Amino acid sequence: MPKPKQGSRHGINYVKNEDPSFIKQFKERIGHKDGPTLDSKRNSSNFEEEEEDDDAPEKEDEKPTVVVIHEGDLTAEEAEKEKKVIEEGPARLDEKITFKKPNKRSQDTTDSTTDSTGTMSSVKKSKESKKKKESLSKKTTNNSLLSFGGEDEDE
Template identity: 55%
Template sequence: MPRHGVQYVNNEEPSFIRQFKQRIGHKDAPDINAKHSAPKFDEDSEDEDAPEPEDEKPVVVVLKSGHLTEEEAQAEQTKIDQGPARLDEKIKFKKPTKRGAEVTEESQTSLTEEDEAKKKKKNKLSKKSSSSKPKHNSSLLSFGDEEEDEQG
């Protein structure tokens, strides 16, 4: 079925729909042409999560006694970093830190005490087993003993 005569006509919205959209503050979605346009990225945005080099950090200069010191500026920066999230910024995910490396001294001492107690128990058991004579179990079946007794 050929579709040579089919056309799309983009009519304007009726005025009452435009008024409704203006009242609620509706923003038009991007059209199909925006989909095919190249995205705009900053050249420096590749390493956003990387720490800033020391020589590129801002320099704190205290001119008067009322100005911020370097420590106060760092405290303010940590407050900003830990504050509520900004919804207009890009979401950044960080890798979780490993928990296996964190072992407290108390847990180490309790582990060594438990290990020593286990070693002592094993030593006691091994001494008891080595000092006792091996028992001969007479209930075991042995066919070769009877033949030797008959021959002798």
């Protein structure tokens, strides 16, 4: 079956037929209303663009929120202090136990840590030993085994 040429597609048009009678009856029963047409959408978008004036009244959700602080109300700083006090306070035994993830340490602080005697910390030593083990394991890989990683291709 030959494909139609690019130029022959220009003559294609869409013909919208009426809905069948059973669909019309169904739409009447449920109270279906047709959605906006393409022309109505274009007209409404033009109307919205014209309404974008600075003098136009603001919509309800775009109006600014006014907050009045009375004497007994908490300020933002006081609320933060209260949160810290609650977090650092004694544990409540009647509540569910939750665990938090520990904060990540930056590489600069862990690499430069030393003991009081001036030697390297055990953290840095363990990192160096892991690096040495990884480099040795890379060197001792068997070249006769198949590898799909594509890292060491000698061919």
